[in-house]
Amino acid sequence: MKKIEAIIRPQDLEPLRIHLENIGYPGLMITEIVGHGKQGGVTHQWRGNQYKTSFIPKVKVEIVVQDKQVDKLTEGIIEVCNSGKVGDGKIFIYDVADAIRIRTKETGNKAIE
Amino acid sequence: MFKIFKGTRREAPDQERGNLIARFLKKMRDPAERKYFYTILAGKALGLALFFIMATAVTTYFFGSKAHADSGAVTATTAAPAAAAPAPAAAPASAAPAPGSPPAVPAVMDQVNAMNTLWTLVAAFLVFFMQAGFMMLEAGFARTRETVNVLLEGIVDTALCGILFWAFGFAWMFGAGNGFIGNQYYFLMNTPATYGSTGVAMLAYWLFQFAFADTCSTITSGAMVGRTGFVGDLLYSLGVSGFIYPIFGHWAWGPDGWLNTIHPAAFHDFAGSTVVHTIGGMVALTGAIVLGPRIGRKFKRDGGGPMPGHNMTIAAVGGVILWFGWYGFNPGSTLSALDAQGCARVAANTTLAACSGALGALFFMFLRTKIWDAGITVNGFLAGLVAITCPCYWVSPFGAIMIGLIAAVVCIYAIDLLEYLRIDDPVGAWPVHGACGIWGTISLGLFATGEFGAPSPTGADTSAGALVKGLFYGGGTDQLVAQIIGNAAIGLAALAAGFVLMYLVNLTGTLRVSKAGELEGLDVHEHGGTAYPELE
Numbered sequence: 001m002k003k004i005e006a007i008i009r010p011q012d013l014e015p016l017r018i019h020l021e022n023i024g025y026p027g028l029m030i031t032e033i034v035g036h037g038k039q040g041g042v043t044h045q046w047r048g049n050q051y052k053t054s055f056i057p058k059v060k061v062e063i064v065v066q067d068k069q070v071d072k073l074t075e076g077i078i079e080v081c082n083s084g085k086v087g088d089g090k091i092f093i094y095d096v097a098d099a100i101r102i103r104t105k106e107t108g109n110k111a112i113e
Numbered sequence: 114m115f116k117i118f119k120g121t122r123r124e125a126p127d128q129e130r131g132n133l134i135a136r137f138l139k140k141m142r143d144p145a146e147r148k149y150f151y152t153i154l155a156g157k158a159l160g161l162a163l164f165f166i167m168a169t170a171v172t173t174y175f176f177g178s179k180a181h182a183d184s185g186a187v188t189a190t191t192a193a194p195a196a197a198a199p200a201p202a203a204a205p206a207s208a209a210p211a212p213g214s215p216p217a218v219p220a221v222m223d224q225v226n227a228m229n230t231l232w233t234l235v236a237a238f239l240v241f242f243m244q245a246g247f248m249m250l251e252a253g254f255a256r257t258r259e260t261v262n263v264l265l266e267g268i269v270d271t272a273l274c275g276i277l278f279w280a281f282g283f284a285w286m287f288g289a290g291n292g293f294i295g296n297q298y299y300f301l302m303n304t305p306a307t308y309g310s311t312g313v314a315m316l317a318y319w320l321f322q323f324a325f326a327d328t329c330s331t332i333t334s335g336a337m338v339g340r341t342g343f344v345g346d347l348l349y350s351l352g353v354s355g356f357i358y359p360i361f362g363h364w365a366w367g368p369d370g371w372l373n374t375i376h377p378a379a380f381h382d383f384a385g386s387t388v389v390h391t392i393g394g395m396v397a398l399t400g401a402i403v404l405g406p407r408i409g410r411k412f413k414r415d416g417g418g419p420m421p422g423h424n425m426t427i428a429a430v431g432g433v434i435l436w437f438g439w440y441g442f443n444p445g446s447t448l449s450a451l452d453a454q455g456c457a458r459v460a461a462n463t464t465l466a467a468c469s470g471a472l473g474a475l476f477f478m479f480l481r482t483k484i485w486d487a488g489i490t491v492n493g494f495l496a497g498l499v500a501i502t503c504p505c506y507w508v509s510p511f512g513a514i515m516i517g518l519i520a521a522v523v524c525i526y527a528i529d530l531l532e533y534l535r536i537d538d539p540v541g542a543w544p545v546h547g548a549c550g551i552w553g554t555i556s557l558g559l560f561a562t563g564e565f566g567a568p569s570p571t572g573a574d575t576s577a578g579a580l581v582k583g584l585f586y587g588g589g590t591d592q593l594v595a596q597i598i599g600n601a602a603i604g605l606a607a608l609a610a611g612f613v614l615m616y617l618v619n620l621t622g623t624l625r626v627s628k629a630g631e632l633e634g635l636d637v638h639e640h641g642g643t644a645y646p647e648l649e
Contacts, residue, residue, distance in 0.1 A: 045484050045486060046488055047486065047492060048481070048486055048525060049418050049528075050413075050482075051418030051421060052418065
């Protein structure tokens with residue numbers, strides 16, 4: 001089992017959800033975060049003067065899937081969120097030791113079907 | 114000069130401040146630099162003089178000594194409603210002038226006139242509603258962590274002001290006494306039925322003026338948002354509402370205020386560009402200086418920028434609510450529904466100055482930054498409103514548009530000035546109220562059309578000697594000089610008194626909160642929780 005953690009732009013969330021619906025996915029969690037990578041922040045304007053923010057709002061999408069689904073889902077995420085511009089985001093893949101469905105106490109791949 | 118405050122502030126600022134004057138004086142010791150400075154100064158003075166000569170010449174050529182194009186004729190129709198006013202209690206003491214002849218001499222009303230009292234009351238309610246506008250504007254321009262503090266200060270400043278203005282504020286401001294302070298009507302005792310000869314019931318007039326005093330005291334809190342201790346706020350509010358505003362306001366608006374007696378032209382401030390806004394703005398400035406900037410505030414010249422507010426929605430709506438309340442602030446100052454032309458003229462001028470202020474700020478900022486800036490547009494129309502507050506009774510609609518437009522530009526440069534001087538004013542209280550209050554007061558000396566004199570319960574006094582005429586309409590510099598004298602006197606007095614007040618409050622240790630308190634937020638530190646508990 002693997003957890004796919006994707007950091008994407010907030011405006012890509014809805015297109016991503018629709019795309020994932022089409023290709024099938026077990027479920028997902030999102031968290032609204034702020035952060036920065038190489039982009040380093042943006043400059044905005046308030047009452048006539050510029051100010052720099054170090055952090056940019058992003059959305060973190062987490063999906064726990066079976067090993068065989070990882071490629072399909074990561075390709076899907078890249079397809080939707082790749083715009084060619086700096087700030088597209090990143091995907092991290094983690095190993096998951098186990099998963100348990102609370103209602104039925106199933107474990108392993110059956111828990112995330 | 115600022116050195117005396119450095120040691121008493123709670124904490125050292127992030128960067129060195131206040132040596133601008135020292136550096137300038139050092140530079141001036143070099144004769145070459147001195148010569149350069151004088152040359153530049155002379156050039157600017159020459160440019161300014163040329164502008165005034167051109168403006169006077171052009172306007173005198175096109176408009177002669179009267180403003181034909183925008184004349185808002187005062188007809189005698191004000192006389193008819195005066196005769197028919199349904200006043201079951203009393204009728205105006207003086208006979209209404211015959212229909213068809215304009216009222217040359219102002220009417221004297223020493224018995225209560227229901228229409229005028231009603232209008233004054235309604236206007237007072239509108240001005241009071243400006244408190245809601247101020248609370249929203251300041252909360253929107255503040256950060257989430259100090260929002261409750263801003264809101265509560267708005268309410269408490271109002272409540273304190275009411276009690277103080279009842280006890281001795283009104284007495285010092287509107288009681289007869291001497292040229293500098295009043296000495297009558299303490300605790301609103303032994304008051305006549307009406308205030309002076311306005312025909313307005315005494316307590317209605319008191320309420321109207323309380324709302325004005327409340328406005329002044331709220332302006333000062335704007336520049337001190339985010340790092341002022343609540344007890345410190347109570348203390349300085351006491352000082353502004355109880356002492357600074359009534360006493361310096363008496364000079365202009367008291368029955369025997371000394372600014373009414375200067376020659377050859379008296380100082381005029383219709384609804385308070387000087388009395389309310391300049392005083393408020395100056396004290397706000399002193400507060401911001403003595404407090405120092407918020408922690409983490411880096412200024413433009415050091416590579417930093419403003420700390421954005423947390424809610425543009427409430428700030429912008431609050432600004433428009435202020436605009437709405439201004440329809441009580443300015444037209445209400447006629448104190449007379451019977452002066453219908455006056456009320457209408459003032460309301461129209463108020464509107465047009467706000468419109469041109471908004472557009473002026475919007476487009477000027479777009480030219481500078483290529484951004485349609487919402488926050489600066491709000492400041493822009495407020496600047497226009499502040500500026501028109503003094504001259505609104507005496508200028509034409511065209512003049513109002515010009516005054517508002519220039520106010521927007523003045524406001525933007527004033528924001529730049531504070532940023533350059535490293536003074537942290539989170540809402541722009543001094544640029545909008547202080548700087549544009551000064552401009553508005555002076556603009557009367559330029560744009561007054563010369564058609565109207567002092568307002569009276571039935572209409573403007575249009576007798577020859579009473580007309581208020583400005584430089585651009587052939588009135589010479591008399592009024593301009595009077596305006597400069599009045600604004601400088603009250604403004605500088607407020608500045609000095611403000612510094613004394615803030616310094617004293619600072620000595621008690623309650624003016625600025627501790628560093629830890631400021632970082633965790635005033636809401637949590639002093640008010641027991643955040644403004645948005647569910648979003649925690």
